[in-house]
Amino acid sequence: MISIAIEKKLKAYHGQQVLRIDKQFITGSITKIYGPSGSGKTTFLKLIAGLINPEKGTIIADGVTWFDTAAKVNLVTQKRNVGFVFQQYALFPNMTVRQHLEYATTDAQWIKRLLLLGKLETLQTHKPEYLSGGQQQRLAILRAMTTKPKLLLMDEPFSALDPKMKTELIAELKIILQELGTTTLIVSHNPYELDGWVDDEMVFE
Amino acid sequence: MDLSPIWLTLKLAGITTALLLFIGVPFAWWLSRGTSFFKIIIEAIITMPLVLPPSVLGFYLLLAFSPQHGLGKWLHDSFDVQFVFSFQGLILASVIYSMPFMVGPVKSALQQLPAALSEASYTLGKTPWQTFKSVLLPNIKPSLLTAIVLTFAHTLGEFGVVLMIGGNIPGVTRVASIAVYDSVEKMDYAAANNYSLILFSITFVLVIAVFVFNRYRAKSPLG
Numbered sequence A: 001m002i003s004i005a006i007e008k009k010l011k012a013y014h015g016q017q018v019l020r021i022d023k024q025f026i027t028g029s030i031t032k033i034y035g036p037s038g039s040g041k042t043t044f045l046k047l048i049a050g051l052i053n054p055e056k057g058t059i060i061a062d063g064v065t066w067f068d069t070a071a072k073v074n075l076v077t078q079k080r081n082v083g084f085v086f087q088q089y090a091l092f093p094n095m096t097v098r099q100h101l102e103y104a105t106t107d108a109q110w111i112k113r114l115l116l117l118g119k120l121e122t123l124q125t126h127k128p129e130y131l132s133g134g135q136q137q138r139l140a141i142l143r144a145m146t147t148k149p150k151l152l153l154m155d156e157p158f159s160a161l162d163p164k165m166k167t168e169l170i171a172e173l174k175i176i177l178q179e180l181g182t183t184t185l186i187v188s189h190n191p192y193e194l195d196g197w198v199d200d201e202m203v204f205e
Numbered sequence B: 001m002d003l004s005p006i007w008l009t010l011k012l013a014g015i016t017t018a019l020l021l022f023i024g025v026p027f028a029w030w031l032s033r034g035t036s037f038f039k040i041i042i043e044a045i046i047t048m049p050l051v052l053p054p055s056v057l058g059f060y061l062l063l064a065f066s067p068q069h070g071l072g073k074w075l076h077d078s079f080d081v082q083f084v085f086s087f088q089g090l091i092l093a094s095v096i097y098s099m100p101f102m103v104g105p106v107k108s109a110l111q112q113l114p115a116a117l118s119e120a121s122y123t124l125g126k127t128p129w130q131t132f133k134s135v136l137l138p139n140i141k142p143s144l145l146t147a148i149v150l151t152f153a154h155t156l157g158e159f160g161v162v163l164m165i166g167g168n169i170p171g172v173t174r175v176a177s178i179a180v181y182d183s184v185e186k187m188d189y190a191a192a193n194n195y196s197l198i199l200f201s202i203t204f205v206l207v208i209a210v211f212v213f214n215r216y217r218a219k220s221p222l223g
Helices: A041-049 A097-102 A108-117 A133-145 A163-180 B004-032 B037-051 B054-064 B070-079 B087-112 B115-123 B128-156 B160-166 B176-185 B189-219
Strands: A002-012 A015-025 A030-034 A056-061 A064-068 A082-085 A151-155 A183-188 A200-203
Touching: A002 A041, A015 A041, A030 A041, A041 A082, A041 A151, A041 A183, A041 B115, A082 A133, A082 B115, A097 A108, A097 A133, A108 A133, A108 A163, A133 A151, A133 A163, B004 B037, B004 B087, B004 B128, B004 B176, B004 B189, B037 B054, B037 B087, B054 B070, B054 B087, B054 B160, B087 B128, B087 B160, B115 B128, B128 B189, B160 B176, B176 B189
Parallel strands: A030 A183, A030 A200, A082 A151, A151 A183
Antiparallel strands: A002 A015, A002 A056, A056 A064
């Protein structure tokens, strides 16, 4: 179980607004987060990952306190074991497909399985600039999986994939997520995307 | 023609550039992270050599490291190190004087990289230092090369600061720029011309090499 009760001030076009979240996510569940642009969806994922800090509140994951303003606890990102798929991919321009995966794991079997999952096994020596948008997005997903994260945070992770690739990838990804017991949060701007695949939904206004 | 000023200049520029790679690059990284007032002050101090007359910097270094008093006396008495009128003094002055040429381009390039690159690395469990080595530094290679060449070339051209702290001791502190000045003083225009032409040629080739390298990289299919 991941329990989040936080407050974070957001800079908005019409001044400042406060993002208030009080939500529990069951371990191993997949939750879709949707809402309009600027409603704080990406900020929410970054708050959980520890890339930015809330003004106050608590984040507790499987009994471990990641963040607690009252107790002055703030676990660094590196120790939270979260996978993060960035909306703009944030791939490393200097690394090949394989090097992206080897950067975080030495498990050759796991790398092989991830490459098969993303259908990138024939592109292992390519750098991001020589990959299509869909291939880059798949690599971003695979990279986020390298550490076998307990929590996977995905920001618009399937936006560049064609429908066939998306269906196949999601089906195979779900199997792996179940094996790992990974709790997954997926941000999407489309309220109808991923219907039938997720266990829970969260709406940002 | 006495080539020792040329060799001395190349040696000084090489050592200064190597030292600044080890000092300046991590320093630029530190400066690129966050914007505290303290960092602004530090950045202003290391930028001063860009706007300060070299003779002023040289004068202060001369005062600071004079073996007669203060820091210079302590270094001389405790470690038998003398920075005034010595080659190590030239290195110290050059490192300070060329610092902004290494720190500036590297810091600027690091700040232009998307923050998400570091963030992605942190989520993979990597420390800020590992991220710097494996992700940030390899992605600012052209700027790093530019900084290296600028630092080297700038050190080749030092005059005022070197003259103030090092004087004009043949084989010890008489670098090429001072040899040019010295030759002109002695009305030996042929020697001045030779030194000048060698300095000009080395610097020009270096700058051309950077332009060619950066243009090649931009078009390289190897990425």
